[in-house]
Amino acid sequence: MSEPKPRVALFVTCLVDLYRPSVGFAAIRLLEQAGCRGGARLADLLRPARLQQRRPRHGARPARPVIDAFLPYDFVVAPSGSCAGMIAKHYPGLFDNDPHYRARAEALAAKTHELVSFLVDVRGLERVAARHAGVAAYHDACSGLRELGVKAQPRRLLAGVEGLTVKELAEPELCCGFGGTFCVKYPDISTRMVSDKVKDIEATGADTLLAGDMGCLLNMAGRLHRQGSPVQVRHVAEVLADMTRDVPPIAG
Incomplete structure (x- = not known):
């Protein structure tokens, strides 16, 4: 029996959404070629969280719905190193005073990847x-x-x-x-x-x-x-x- 295809959520970044939607469609095509399933999910809440990462109390507010939306998936992929890095490296630190969301942010961080590194390092393309x-x-x-x-x-x-x-x-x-x-x-x-x-x-x-x-x-x-x-x-x-x-x- 073949291994089930992972459910992958595509984090469509603000700039892709506003200026270059073709990058999102390209990412979907590549993920399908790599044997992934699952539709694209659009979230443009990351930029406020990134801009306010020095003020965790404020940055955490827009980060919570991102975590809630993407946590159920096997992987989260972004066609952007800055956005993937924000989730994977900085989201947990936004919740130092919130143990519940700190744990959720850490779980999301562990399965978030930049697009091309995911294709090569995780899917072996x-x-x-x-x-x-x-x-x-x-x-x-x-x-x-x-x-x-x-x-x-x-x-x-x-x-x-x-x-x-x-x-x-x-x-x-x-x-x-x-x-x-x-x-x-x-x-x-x-x-x-x-x-x-x-x-x-x-x-x-x-x-x-x-x-x-x-x-x-x-x-x-x-x-x-x-x-x-x-x-x-x-x-x-x-x-x-x-x-x-x-x-x-x-x-x-």
């Missing part, structure tokens, strides 16, 4: 049926890299995409300058950081920029556009799900 002709540079978003260890996984799957060559940035781990509210609080520093990132991207000769976090992608797409660069910007899930012929690049 080794190859995708996708084609994308061209040369791509890959940016390692800070939260996914530093909090969740997402680095080799996207490169492993991208290596199997027909027609695609991946060129490494000189400094792939360097922050793009977005950082949530960082770009609002320190706009001059943020602009300098993303400008340096764009120089690195263009130096590779790549025609496409890929990453796994919409905040970073929107930030870099905007700077590329303002500087007149022809480099196209996409979420890595769209390439892995073979959706690039149907969905335009991320607008700057």
